[in-house]
Amino acid sequence: MAESAAGEATPVAQTSSAWLDVVGRRCLAEAWEFAAARAAEHFAGRAEGLLAETALPDFVAGGKCLRPLFAYVGWCCGKAESDAALRAAASLELLHCFALAQDDVMDQSPVRRGRPALQARFARWHADQGWRGSARRVGDSAAILAGDLFLVWAEQMLRGSGLDPTALARGWPHYDRMRSELAVGQLADLVGDARALPSWETALDVLRRKSGNYTVRRPLEFGAALAGCDAAGLDRLGEFGGLVGEAFQLRDDLLGVFGDAAATGKPDGQDLREHKASSVVVLAARMAGPRQRAALAEVAAVEDVDDGVVDRWRGLIVATGARERMEELIRERTEKAIAAADAAVIPRHALGLLAELATRSTERTR
Template sequence: MVSTFTAQRCIEHFTAPDTAVLGRVLREFVADGKYVRSTFAYLGWLCGQPESGTAAQAVASLELLHAFALIQDDVMDDSATRRGRPTVHRQLADWHTRNHTGQGAQRFGRSAAILLSDLCLLWADRMLREADLTTAELDRAWPVYDLMRSELAVGQFSDLLNDTATAPSLEAVLDIARRKSGNYTVRRPLELGAAMAGCTREHTVALQRYGALIGEAFQLRDDQLGVLGDPCTTGKPLGDDLRQGKATSVTVIAREMATPHQRNQMKTLTAALPRSADDDPEWVCSWQKLIVATGAHSRVEQLIDQRVVAASHLLKVARLPALPLQGLMLLAEKCSRRDH
């Protein structure tokens, strides 16, 4: 559905020979999506309405919104890989190197990726608008959709300011995670689907509370994978957050739980920061061993478990329809126990 819509837009807009690369890169990127946000939004819809192809098309637009967010996030972080492939800006830079003379391939790649992400944002709107929802359904959807996009942008800005040098608290880090990722991944998509469907206030509140808890669990797992995950499975370079000095839940908890000797080791590792994690794999390995030794890994697992248990309890007393209830219970486990 999203791949077909994206292919149609690429044919419509990338008519000049030099723009064909944009269509190829974008179609591959969109095809690799996991549809997490769209699935949550559709489950929100099912809490108030029966299954609907129109609703499924409407919420599938979130995959294009997510493509916009990921492409820009990779530019800001200068990430090398995403989903097991070179990031979009790296692919476009490589294309420039192969097909054009002169300097500036890296700048071209970043600039072209930002423009391509802007198209994803516009096409996400168009896909939602053209999904044949009723006027009332769309009118209920837009305020939630606008809030989700605004929170994403503000959360991303806060993430730019987020670094270990400022020694933020765990609550401050989790607040950024909620706005940048948790709400955007789980809570707002659920609210979007529920708003489209005209769900009762009782069901909407239950979805909001569940979404907040599972959104946090999702981000906690993401932080854990960013430090201790397998790059072959996650599709992202290991140690990027460490190299960039980002204060994530894992690193903040590690500092809070560290002994004086372990804190000195952290200072030594920070001072020896490599240009990229690939330049010194042993540096990343040393951080991993140190974080595990502090007990931070186990503490993050406890925090994830607490949120999943609380969310599951909420669902059991929320009196949701059987089909979305089953889906939400399953996704609570999938999002918190995933390995990528």
């Protein structure tokens, strides 16, 4: 970035979208290189590391780096670009890999990002060796341990990012809160079941804790805190992040029901097959008339959800108007978020980056 006459850092000859693309690629490269180096350090030449040495960096390679982008834009709300700050932001991609690895075990998802999930890859490897014991148990256990490594590596990468101790000290409380909320939200999501629907207010609370805060708000606050933004600025960014985070998870829940498997990299209608009490399912029940509500309860009670049940369930959700209402809720939250950012005292270029990130987060197809 260059400095404007007013001392404000501004992108040079780049749109917000192009700048974010470049930064995203740099963050992914930093995270992959760190994971590859650690995997080689721990597993090279070891029998148990024949797969792990490649599987763990491969898992990182497919990331979109959304959380690092929010963190780095948060930094840019207070300071000019910094290689050390970018590495600190990139460490959040390893934290996300920890979450994904263990989430796939909890959901028994066979696919992640269009490729076999870690536990499926480790299970197949075990079976291919002809070893005794349960391949599934080994796969699940190995994926959990891989997640543990990603969690350790994320903090290790942050500590070694090159930021000075004072900056890191400002970020640790936000980092710890983000990690805690991630685990608490995952537990809340784990016990949610479409056969015993919670209230809409409870569904929104789980939505915020499960992913909304962890994906947008906390990374944004974390980056801004590292840069030394004041309390008022953090509050405004937190308001923006909370709204965009909710919109992000509402979109994620829509994709979990209506997303195309080729685009999402996940099984078609995965949330319905897993009986998840997602916001889409809860809202449909809330908006349904008596007959629709009874029909929704009937499909939710089916234990083995096949393609036919998925199609019927989707049709009922559309008929209640819930899908259309979800789109309205996403749009409303995004508009409010951009208004909150406009009211914050942050550099002009950062507003453009926040607006572009809000769009990317809420209009995505995967």
